[in-house]
Amino acid sequence: MRQILTQNQSAAGALESPRWRRLKSVLRDVFSWRFALLVFASLVVIYPLLWVVSLAFSGQQSLQLVQDTRDLGLWGQLAALVPLPEQWSLQNFRAVLTEQPFMRWLLNSVVVAAGTTVIGLVLSCTAAYAFSRFRFPGRNRGLMLFLVSQMFPAVLMLIPLYVIVVQWLGLGNSWLGLILVYAITALPFCVWMLKGYFDTLPFEIEESALLEGASRLTIFYRIILPLARPAIAVTGLFSFMTAWNEFILASIFMDDEALYTVPVGLRFFVSDYSSEWGYFAAGSILVSVPVILLFLALQRFLVSGLSAGAVKG
């Protein structure tokens, strides 16, 4: 009897072991409605992306999904929904990189995005520091104006920007024109974001440095900027992505094919006269790589940077 009891106890003990408890908790999570909802939402987002990847690596120029699958039977039709290429090939990538001026467009995009990031950060860091630390006439109105400018649709600015940049400044068809436009349109968000972060840095740190003999500029470069790295990383990423992904302004300002940025260049793979979806997909993946790498490099700053800006901004 006692033996039986002991066996039962040990069986119960095994069932209630930490590993079993962990498994139970995981299973409970997996079969919850929240999990189902998240899986569904993830599929909605990922499914089209998987098709892009599938198409890029298929070596073909069209989707199997859009071909006629009526004769394939039920299983064939279901199989057609799975985003896997019939054969794997790097042909699309090879063609995009060698037969098309893709590398040229990529260079244009890199120069424009990097220039936008650098100029945007220099302008927004200095402006945000001034807004955060100095009291001057027009300070509050300036901040409010920045905010108001974000409330208008970006398309509204197309014509004024074209007139100013292309007709008045003569900077159409140039990297500089596009860099200026991107840097300045991203400025309000960047200034608010950085100002919010600068506000959280204690004044005493700067006062202490002032007493130690540091100038305002030294304090800005050696104390404030290093401390604001998380916010600067987020702001820089935002500026970079604004410039990297932008299509409308770039397509209007750039007439010369050699000066196209990647989003503008990609458009020509799918136009009235051609529909090279394979090249388009391969190009899109190539365009995403630098942004993904940037995200990975900066991810440790992202959470703290975004939340800091959000709380105080």
Added chain:
Amino acid sequence: MIGIAVASIEFRGVVKRYADSAPTLPGLDLHIRDGEFMVLVGPSGCGKSTTLRMIAGLESVTAGELWIGDRLVNDLPPRDRDVAMVFQNYALYPHMTVFENMAFGLRVRKQPEREIRTRVEAAAETLGLVELLARKPGQLSGGQCQRVALGRAMVRDPQVFLFDEPLSNLDAELRVQMRASIGRLHREFGTTSVYVTHDQVEAMTLGSRIAILNGGELMQVGTPMELYSDPDNVFVAGFMGSPPMNILPVSNLGHALENRLLQLPRQGLERFGAELLLGLRPETLCPAAEAPAHWVRFSAPVEMVETLGAEMLVHLGEGDERLVARLPGLRSLTPGESLSLAFDPAALYLFDAGTRQRLREPRAVVAPESELVTP
């Protein structure tokens, strides 16, 4: 390592006003001597931190003159004043190591690297920070952070040290240790120091002299014992000492002082007003049975007893006539019980009820037959 660089500080009618508001400091005259440890003390908003920040150059002087040594510094930027400041929240640079924090000021001033290393290591040695030089402030405790802040101020060998409530963020035990360290450093180096606090124990233990401020006005300046034993007004009397001096309203009958608790025959009261305030230190009160014959005796109901071990604080009286007595903690008292106490008539203070200023009277004017008459 650190030479003795001293400078006096002088406020001559210094006014500080923010925008259109009433002045924070309506006109301060204060002389801080060479090598002195001056403590500025007072309640929140009394202007003590503003005064300190004006010395540092972090606040402008609206009017008047501020001198450090033989230089008028009204318009001198902070970096040219040769002062170092220790802040309440340490104000260390979080992204720099302890060494870099302490070396920052010297590097900004382009000192040779070898000199910087020598000075920082010497200061670290003095403050017991040698093991921590490679750490960053986030890896340090509050006490260690404050020692780094102190070291950062020391390495520059300034003419003046400024302390803005440096111990407020520390726990009680650490505060006592740091207080001792600051006092020792001042005795060792003798640099002119100005220390702001609202803690009168810090003020009493550290200060060569104490300046008490209230509402921007300088109430009194003096050594800790001068302020304790010879206060100029009710505010100072109430501020120094723990528990504070008992202040009881009394009527001046010309030949005696009277309130519901006691009647005290006294000569020389004719020149004072009809309503006075009588000040009595809790520690000057003692049980009536143990007092000399000529001491004044009175009785009052016990309201509450705070037992502190070797002694106890007995709260007595009712209405406006409430007072606290610090008595030996060997007896048991129950609330409501009537307690007979006595005090030396020479140990009382008189203040004008209107101006709240001290009424100084010639000593030994107490009538020989003076004794308590309980109404």
